[in-house]
Amino acid sequence: MHIDQAILDKVNPWLEATFDNETHRAIEQMMTTSPKELEESFYKNLEFGTGGMRGIMGVGTNRINKYxxxxxxxxxxxxxxxxxxxxxxSVAIAFDCRHNSxxxxxxxxxxxxxxxxxxYxxxxxxxxxxxxxAVRHLKCQAGIVLTxxxxxxxxxxxxxxxEDGGQLVPPQDKEIIDVIEALDYSEIKFTANESLIKYIDKEVDAAFIESTVKHASFNTPQADKDDMSIVFTSLHGTSITVLPDTLKKAxxxxxxxxxxxxxxxxDFPTVKxxxxxxxxALTMALSLADKLNADIVVGTDPDADRLGVAVRDNNNRMVLLNGNQTMVLMTHFLLEKWRKAGKLNxxxxxxxxxxxxxxxxxxxxxxxxxxxLGLTGFKWIAKMIKDFPELQFIGGGEESFGxxxxxxxxxxxxxxxxxxxxEVAAQAKASGSSVYQELEKLYVDYGFYKEALLSLTKKGIEGAQEIKQMMIDQRVNPIREIDGNRVVMVEDYQSSTAKNLLTGEVENLDIPKSDVLIYYTEDGAKIAARPSGTEPKIKFYVSVNAAIDSIDDIPSAEKQLDEKVKAIIRDLNIN
Incomplete structure (x- = not known):
């Protein structure tokens, strides 16, 4: 079986004494039986994306392993x-529930x-x-999480x-990557100095929980908390270690x-x-909620940075909210609390x-x-806090449930x-409303916004090339019309430009470069195309909206917007 010389040039150093016998055996087996897997494992180095460095575990430069x-x-x-x-x-290190973490x-x-x-x-x-x-609590210069x-x-x-507790951002990210790329594997110091490794847990847990309750509680009476029935699932992940205790303390x-x-x-055995x-992912939680007639369902991902929420609609049925909806609800709640406290100036x-x-x-x-607004990834929102010290940060989120x-x-x-x-749910219920009804009120006050996400998975070397070509094609032949409406503005974050297609006027975008295209149509729709930085996917985000006068208008507006989303996706001709 033929193996390309360029791949062999990357493989051969891994067969030297720097790497252990287990690694040698795994490589030799791939060379004999799985040359395609060998190519996938070595054709490039793992890269830092929107959520750090993420990849399949195994042997090779394009895999997660000890080297x-x-x-x-x-x-x-x-x-x-x-x-x-x-x-x-000093540095703090945490890890999730995954194999080998x-x-x-x-x-x-x-x-x-x-x-x-x-x-630590x-x-x-x-x-x-x-x-x-923990990075800030322990006054560390850096932190690492395996997830x-x-x-x-x-x-x-x-x-x-x-040291600010945020993920790496420019210029540190590029500078660190340059240092890493310049290293040879033989330069890694693997022999631990045990005197410099201190295990931590309960003390940091207590401080974290106390800080969380302080920042996310808003004087909900105890009787209203007792009246709130909550179903929670950690989806086999890390939140089980602190989230139940946080809710209890609150x-x-x-x-x-x-x-x-x-x-x-x-293995996440109960979910796909x-x-x-x-x-x-929330099927079991929803089933339990129906059995108990619970008010709200919350599920968190394995490393507990994203949450999914379900609440009861006006017919007492559990409905899942999307990330945009939960973000709008929580942000409005925070803004209203800040306003009532006289803290907005x-x-x-x-x-x-x-x-x-x-x-x-x-x-x-x-x-x-x-x-x-920043690029996708919470590191950019965290960077805003650092970049604008003269402003107070109230809260922030992204469509992907963070x-x-x-x-x-x-x-x-x-x-x-x-x-x-x-807190949102308990206070809404106590006032005779609900989370669902609060969302409906927001649609009347600020416009009925409907979003959809289409993700296409393209695995491996060919998939990465296909995604790259799709973005090239979008730039060479930009979309001029979507669902019968003219595109009036195109933002290209790779060239940092926003072009008005009606006037030809071009403005510069003051956001770091990224492989993202966003189209705006004359009727207010917004369509974004973006390759994922953490998965072998290309994502298309669609946002449409309509003004409504009352809650009674929601059903017809929703039907209209759903049809519009379908038409836009059909027009994009994505496959």
């Missing part, structure tokens, strides 16, 4: 010494300690937002946080945990995908992303606060967001 993570950790160690000269350096976290800890850096390592799995919190979020079981990943005692999904398990964005902001619902802009205008309440955590945080949505 690729060791090399990244060696690079981070070298960079930390340059960035913080003469400082006593605990052992890989220990490898990462070993490398940091071998480089003379103090390590969680003794067992913990949520990603707790790692973000692949909601990816399939064969994946794992490596996210790097900086005074929510009527919480029912889905028992079949409460045990952490990297442990992603709360997928309706199927024009020096506040909310944050979101360029592919999320434009409805947030309407909320910001109504409350006299700024709405700042939300951040205040700035005590600098990443999307399903623990605080779960508590916040329970």
């Amino acid at each position: 690729t993570l060791g090399k990244s950790t060696q690079g981070v160690s070298d960079y930390m010494k340059k960035a913080f000269p003469g400082k006593h350096l 605990k052992s890989l976290a220990r490898v990462v800890a070993d490398v940091f300690s071998a480089n003379g850096i103090q390590v 390592l969680f003794s067992d799995l913990r949520p990603t937002p707790e790692l973000s919190f 692949a979020s909601h990816n399939p079981p064969e994946y794992n990943g490596y996210k790097v946080y900086w 005074g929510y005692n009527n919480v029912h945990i889905v028992p079949e999904q409460a045990v952490p398990d990297g 995908s442990p992603n709360p964005e997928e309706p199927e 024009g020096k506040q902001f909310i944050g979101s992303t360029i592919v999320s619902t434009p409805m947030l802009m309407e909320l910001a205008t109504a409350y006299g606060v700024q709405c700042k 939300y951040m309440v205040g700035d005590h955590v600098r990443d999307k945080d399903a623990v605080a967001a779960t508590l916040l949505i329970c």
Whole structure:
């Protein structure tokens, strides 16, 4: 079986003494029986995307293993010494429920300690937002979490946080990647300095929970909390370690945990995908909610940074909310609380992303606060807090089911967001309303916005090339008309330009470059195309809207907008 020489040139160094015998045997077996797998494993180096470095576990430069993570950790160690000269350096490390997460976290800890850096390592799995919190709480210069979020079981990943508790952003990300790429695998220091590795858990847990309750509680009377029946599922992930205790400390005692999904398990045996964005993931929770006549369902992904929410509609049926809807509900709730407390003076902001619902802009205008938009990925929202120290951050979210309440955590945080949505629900119920009815009121006040997401999975080398070609084609032959409506504006974040197709006027976009195209039509629709930074997918985001005068107009408006979304997707001719 033929193996391309370019691949062999990348494989051969991995057959030298730097790598262990187990690695040698795995490579030799692939060379004999699976040359295609060998090519997939070595044709490129793992890259840092929107959520850090994420990939399939296995042998090779394009896989998650002790060597690729060791090399990244060696690079981070070298960079930390340059960035913080003469400082006593420390790093916090957490990991999720995935296969090999605990052992890989220990490898990462070993490398940091071998480089003379103090390590605070969680003794067992913990949520990603707790790692973000721990970096600042422990006054570390960096943090690492081993997670692949909601990816399939064969994946794992490596996210790097900086001293502000946020993920790596420019210029540190590029500078660190350059350091990592310049390293040889033989330069990795794997021999641990045990005296520099300290295990942490309960003390940080207590501080994290206390901080969460402080930031996401809003004076809900205890009787109203007791009247709120909550079904919660951790989907076999990390949130089980702190989220039930957080709700309890906040005074929510009527919480029912889905028992079949409460045990952490990297195989995620009860779901096709442990992603709360997928309706199927919450099937068991919804069943329990119907059995108990619960008010609300919340499910979190494996590393507890995303949450899915279901509430009862006007016919008492459980309905799933999408990420845009939960984001709008929670942001409005926060804005209203800040307004009533007299804390809004024009020096506040909310944050979101360029592919999320434009409805947030309407909320910001109504409350006299700024709405700042960034690229997909919560690292950009966290960066806003750092970039605008003169402004107070209220909250922010993105369409992909992530939300951040205040700035005590600098990443999307399903623990605080779960508590916040329970506050929204409890206070709505106490006032004779519901979460669903509150959303309907917002549609009347700010416009009825409807969003849809279409994801196409394209795996492997050919898939990556196909996705790349799709974006090239969009740029070479830009769409001029969608569903009978002219495209009036095209934003190209790769060239950092926004072109008005009616006037020919071109403006510069003040957002970092990214492979994203956004079309705006004359009737107010917004369509975005974006390759995923963490999965082998290309995503198309559609947003349409209509003004309505009353809640009674919602059914007909929804039918109209649903048809419009279908027509847009049909017009895009995506396959």
